[in-house]
Amino acid sequence: MLKYALLGFLTYKNASGYDLKHFMDVSTSNFWNAKQSQIYTTLKKMEKEGLVLSHTEPQESRPNRRVYEITTAGREDLKNWTAQPMMEIGSRKEKLLLKLFFSAQLEPQKILTELRLQKNLHQAQLNKYQTTTKNVISQFAASKDLQEDARFWEATRRFGELYEEMYIRWLDETIEGICKPVDRLENSRPVD
Amino acid sequence: MLKYALLGFLTYKNASGYDLKHFMDVSTSNFWNAKQSQIYTTLKKMEKEGLVLSHTEPQESRPNRRVYEITTAGREDLKNWTAQPMMEIGSRKEKLLLKLFFSAQLEPQKILTELRLQKNLHQAQLNKYQTTTKNVISQFAASKDLQEDARFWEATRRFGELYEEMYIRWLDETIEGICKPVDRLENSRPVD
DNA sequence: TTTTTATGTATAATTTATTATATATAAAGG
DNA sequence: CCTTTATATATAATAAATTATACATAAAAA
Numbered sequence: 009m010l011k012y013a014l015l016g017f018l019t020y021k022n023a024s025g026y027d028l029k030h031f032m033d034v035s036t037s038n039f040w041n042a043k044q045s046q047i048y049t050t051l052k053k054m055e056k057e058g059l060v061l062s063h064t065e066p067q068e069s070r071p072n073r074r075v076y077e078i079t080t081a082g083r084e085d086l087k088n089w090t091a092q093p094m095m096e097i098g099s100r101k102e103k104l105l106l107k108l109f110f111s112a113q114l115e116p117q118k119i120l121t122e123l124r125l126q127k128n129l130h131q132a133q134l135n136k137y138q139t140t141t142k143n144v145i146s147q148f149a150a151s152k153d154l155q156e157d158a159r160f161w162e163a164t165r166r167f168g169e170l171y172e173e174m175y176i177r178w179l180d181e182t183i184e185g186i187c188k189p190v191d192r193l194e195n196s197r198p199v200d
Numbered sequence: 201m202l203k204y205a206l207l208g209f210l211t212y213k214n215a216s217g218y219d220l221k222h223f224m225d226v227s228t229s230n231f232w233n234a235k236q237s238q239i240y241t242t243l244k245k246m247e248k249e250g251l252v253l254s255h256t257e258p259q260e261s262r263p264n265r266r267v268y269e270i271t272t273a274g275r276e277d278l279k280n281w282t283a284q285p286m287m288e289i290g291s292r293k294e295k296l297l298l299k300l301f302f303s304a305q306l307e308p309q310k311i312l313t314e315l316r317l318q319k320n321l322h323q324a325q326l327n328k329y330q331t332t333t334k335n336v337i338s339q340f341a342a343s344k345d346l347q348e349d350a351r352f353w354e355a356t357r358r359f360g361e362l363y364e365e366m367y368i369r370w371l372d373e374t375i376e377g378i379c380k381p382v383d384r385l386e387n388s389r390p391v392d
Numbered sequence: 393t394t395t396t397t398a399t400g401t402a403t404a405a406t407t408t409a410t411t412a413t414a415t416a417t418a419a420a421g422g
Numbered sequence: 423c424c425t426t427t428a429t430a431t432a433t434a435a436t437a438a439a440t441t442a443t444a445c446a447t448a449a450a451a452a
Binding site: 009012013016019035036037038039040041086087089090091093094095096097098099100101102103104105106107108109110111112113114118121122125126129130133156157159160161163164166167170171173174177178181182185 | 201204205208211227228229230231232233278279281282283285286287288289290291292293294295296297298299300301302303304305306310313314317318321322325348349351352353355356358359362363365366369370373374377
């Protein structure tokens with residue numbers, strides 16, 4: 009799957025592994041991310057498969073760059089993938105939900121600490137979508153010949169925004185649902 | 201991470217790999233799932249690490265069952281994990297968003313087909329959360345000594361419900377955002 | 393009657409992803 | 423002056439996950 013992300017970026021411009029890592033970090037990382045080592049090994053594999061070509065660009069006082077270029081076969085592979093509709097909904101892994109599912113024996117205070125911490129993190133993430141990410145995309149939409157692309161990027165940004173809003177709402181609901189019984193417990197015996 | 205899911209289930213009752221696969225399928229699968237082979241290999245590894253113990257239960261006319269039991273070390277490992285707050289938000293992989301991000305060159309009709317198909321799938325999933333899943337949990341809450349646990353299961357179900365509502369809303373928005381420009385294009389030239 | 397579903401465990405092969413480490417240097421910040 | 427950040431690639435080791443396959447039987451459904 010990472011391969012399609014890399015092919016996607018390479019349709020815009022030739023790039024090195026380092027570049028591609030950076031592109032992911034600032035664009036798709038919220039819904040598709042990869043470590044540097046995985047990017048480098050995947051690019052090697054893709055070159056063997058003929059999806060990309062590479063050449064070395066010497067640099068003075070910097071390590072050489074290995075710049076990748078998408079091939080016709082690569083473009084086709086990418087197009088086949090985007091054109092092929094998915095018949096299932098993607099499976100997710102949400103660590104927090106797994107923890108919560110098995111948290112009945114845990115002290116409510118510890119759960120609350122965790123949920124409140126998560127709320128802060130998700131609020132920060134929401135804020136990022138609404139400011140930084142939004143600005144970056146509208147700058148692309150305004151200037152270059154990427155207005156059309158920017159509409160799709162904006163759709164993925166909007167998903168992030170709605171997702172974080174939903175997440176915060178759920179955290180609020182869940183925190184309250186845990187607080188209420190705790191209050192009852194704490195009020196049922198006299199204060200020391 | 202799968203290891204914690206397995207430990208979690210084993211705090212309720214001893215179980216075989218087959219049982220555990222079934223438990224996951226009907227409970228955590230929407231936010232944490234695993235294949236049968238991964239469950240079996242992980243259980244073996246966990247036994248080596250002393251987190252679980254197993255014994256063989258002979259059966260007539262059925263293959264023997266290898267039944268696992270959580271150890272004290274296993275309980276501690278699980279508790280350490282649940283008690284340890286996460287300092288980051290979990291990273292997600294959303295195939296659909298990745299496809300959409302690189303779909304500017306694709307025919308709008310193909311994108312619409314994909315999004316509408318996804319809408320159907322997510323509506324079905326939402327429906328499942330609101331009926332089947334909800335019923336299963338409230339039955340547990342009503343009968344057994346699992347009322348407390350059921351509150352947490354309900355919280356994870358509620359996440360699923362909110363998530364699917366959000367997803368459908370986003371799909372509607374996105375479909376409309378793609379349809380409008382398509383309408384303009386189609387109306388800009390006379391009908392054949 | 394044949395096929396599917398359910399019961400059960402196990403391993404091999406492969407793919408995907410993470411962590412850690414090695415090598416090199418320049419510019420900027422504290 | 424020292425540390426961090428940025429620039430750049432690469433591999434080894436490990437972990438996590440998927441796909442495929444093998445063995446074995448009974449009941450229920452088509």
